[in-house]
Amino acid sequence: MTKPNPRIKLPESAKAGEIIEVKTLITHIMETGNRHDKHGRLISRNIINAFVALFGDVEVFRAEFGPGVSANPYVAFQLRVPGPGAFDFAWTDDQGVTTTAREILNVVT
């Protein structure tokens, strides 16, 4: 399987106290565990089951996914910008693979 590739979209700049939207996506097959291969064997489940977002080492958003989330899971959430800082994102799948991404928020005064 190809390596999960995270993509983050933040506003170009933000002010402290402003509410921004944080868009995240990671490439992942999200294999449900209910499909069969061409020989009729069940393909074992492998989905991203957990996603967490930190801003300046403080957890600001967390999600748990089931197989009902689409392939390449996309999540967007809101954040009131506490000040300058960076986001740390982490996605974990059923095989225990954790993919991380760091993104600095451009905070202007």
Next chain:
Amino acid sequence: MRKLITISVMDRRSFLVSASAASCMLASIGRVAAENASAPERSLQFDSEFQAIIGSATPVEHGLTVDLPERADNGNFVPITISVESPMTDADYVKTIHLLSTANPVAGVARFHLSPLNGVARVQSRLRLAKSQDVVTLAELSTGDMLIATSFVKVLIGGCGL
């Protein structure tokens, strides 16, 4: 003179692929026909998950807005936007949003954990829906209140093999 006769033989793989695609489509057509006649059924797994989340609370249909298409052409990618009317202060905020499917093989779709840091309770994602069904969203507030919204989505081509 001899005439050349070509017989096209489908190999095993392409036969299986087209056969499974055909059976998948037939199944969804059958489902749509059946569903038009009656209200959508809810899986046993949905019932038990739903009970486990609400506990002794009585969910109210107020302040929770769920944007889902009424008709989804492709059950593999169904966009959803969930917003809750909440001040998102330390005293009153949305703790958790639960997303449940009433007719997928697995009822629990996703769970989102929020806090006053978010400022606004609004989450977007994309779902897989195996067939036409109700999607039930529950928002758990810090005050102990529980909000509910139910959205029926008609799925034309189901998320097959879900």
